[in-house]
Amino acid sequence: MRRYSVLLILLAALSGCLAPPIRPPAAETVDMRTVLVIPVEPPPLEVSPDLIESRLPIYRQHDTVPFDLFLERKIYRNPGGVMIAGLVAHDDIVPEMVTRRAPMTTSSIPGLQSAKALGENWVPTFALAREAVSQLMSGGLEAVASGHYYPLPLAPNERTANLAFWRGAIRDWYNQDTSPVDYRLHGPGRIDAVLEVGIGTYRIFEAQAPLQVLVKLIDPVSRKVIGRTAAEAFPVEGTAPELLAREAEKFKQLVSTVGAKLIEQSLSDLGLPVTRSVRQDERSTETAVADGISTL
Numbered sequence: 001m002r003r004y005s006v007l008l009i010l011l012a013a014l015s016g017c018l019a020p021p022i023r024p025p026a027a028e029t030v031d032m033r034t035v036l037v038i039p040v041e042p043p044p045l046e047v048s049p050d051l052i053e054s055r056l057p058i059y060r061q062h063d064t065v066p067f068d069l070f071l072e073r074k075i076y077r078n079p080g081g082v083m084i085a086g087l088v089a090h091d092d093i094v095p096e097m098v099t100r101r102a103p104m105t106t107s108s109i110p111g112l113q114s115a116k117a118l119g120e121n122w123v124p125t126f127a128l129a130r131e132a133v134s135q136l137m138s139g140g141l142e143a144v145a146s147g148h149y150y151p152l153p154l155a156p157n158e159r160t161a162n163l164a165f166w167r168g169a170i171r172d173w174y175n176q177d178t179s180p181v182d183y184r185l186h187g188p189g190r191i192d193a194v195l196e197v198g199i200g201t202y203r204i205f206e207a208q209a210p211l212q213v214l215v216k217l218i219d220p221v222s223r224k225v226i227g228r229t230a231a232e233a234f235p236v237e238g239t240a241p242e243l244l245a246r247e248a249e250k251f252k253q254l255v256s257t258v259g260a261k262l263i264e265q266s267l268s269d270l271g272l273p274v275t276r277s278v279r280q281d282e283r284s285t286e287t288a289v290a291d292g293i294s295t296l
Contacts, residue, residue, distance in 0.1 A: 018200075019175040021269065024217060024227040029271050032192045034142045036183060036220070037132050038112070039125035040150045040173060040198030043166035044075045044085040047204045047240045052087040054241045073161040080248030081122035085161040111181035112148040122252065125149070128213060128259045129197045135264060136195075139273025143195075146186065150196060170200055174214050176225065183220040193226075194218040197263070201232055204240040209254060211235070213262040217270050229269040231262040 052071065071087045078084055115126070129145060136143035153172055158165035173196075183194045194217070201212035210232065217227030235258050237243065243251040267274045 017171055018214075018230060019177075019228065021230065022225065022228040023269060023271060026271065028219075028226050029193075032141065032272075034144065034190055034192050035136055035272075036144045036146060036186060036191045036194045037129045037136070038146050038148065038150055038183075038194060038196045039123065039129040040170075040196055040214075041152045042123060042125045042199040043152075043163060043170065043202055044083040044161070045202055045204065046163055047084060047086055048206070049240075050087045051084070051240060051244070052089065075159075075161050077121060078244055078248060080244065080246075080252065081120055082244065082248045082251065083121055085163055109148060109181065109183075109185050111150070112146075113151050115147050115149055118149075122248070123149075124202065124255050124259070125197055125199055127252070127256050128199070128263055131256070131260050131263050132195060132197055132215075132267070135260075135267060135274055136272065139267075141273060144189075144191070148186075150181065150198075167200075170198060170214070173198065174200070174216065174228070174230075179218045179223040179225065182223070183218065186220075191220050194220050200230065204243060204251075207239050208234055208236050209243065209251070209258075211255060211258050211262065213259060213266055215263075215266040215270065217272075227270040229266050231265045231269070233258050233262055 070089050072090075073086065074088045075083055075085050076088060126149070133143040133145045150173070152166065152169040154165060154169045158169070179194070179196075183191060196216040196218065198214040198216075199212065200214050201210045203210060212230060212232040214230050215228070216225055218224070219226050235254060237254050238250065243254065264274050
């Protein structure tokens with residue numbers, strides 16, 4: 001309970017880092033018919049306590065193990081493809097070690113990257129973008145899922161396990177009032193608006209897995225951000241080893257289930273049609289949407 005309280009205090013203390021929400025005027029959305037949905041590159045997952053303690057129990061001996069000699073903080077991929085920022089030992093049993101580099105694939109759209117650049121990694125914002133497409137189509141709009149994503153503005157030497165770089169890049173993306181991408185180049189056909197779907201808070205803290213969804217609505221002609229909102233939930237579903245076992249199936253399902261509610265809340269906040277409204281009884285202590293709380 002003490003660590004849970006510390007987390008909530010930290011979230012509240014860091015509020016105000018994100019730009020205020022924007023609800024587009026009805027005149028901006030009434031004639032909207034086609035929406036292009038773009039996932040934004042997510043940060044690696046943060047896990048506390050670090051998974052090194054469950055992989056190699058010897059490292060629980062904080063007072064006797066010289067961490068600097070044997071451990072290094074890196075980004076690695078678990079067997080389910082989830083990218084994690086955490087401690088790695090020189091003789092670790094992490095199945096697949098990777099080095100996070102800037103995407104190297106080319107794209108015909110300046111400012112975007114092909115989804116192929118991410119290889120076999122599991123990308124939570126792609127799952128959220130697919131959910132947004134589904135909900136928009138159920139609401140009567142024509143939604144188009146892009147085969148590209150928006151890479152975060154990170155220098156090559158910032159793509160490390162230092163999550164401060166990632167939080168800063170997410171904040172910079174979300175706070176932009178004008179998109180640097182000319183979405184008119186995306187392809188043939190009319191696009192009335194672009195919905196960018198990103199993630200802010202993305203961690204497992206003890207048995208809690210807070211998730212924050214960040215959504216922006218952009219006019220593709222003027223590139224102006226006409227809508228912006230954030231929604232956060234605090235599901236309690238199990239410890240990190242439990243959630244990430246068996247190729248992280250339970251964790252992926254958790255992100256999809258909680259993310260669907262946050263996407264629905266975000267679309268509603270933007271005045272876009274949604275399939276149903278969030279009932280008050282769904283807002284429990286563990287999963288309530290925390291509007292206005294930022295950890296960036």
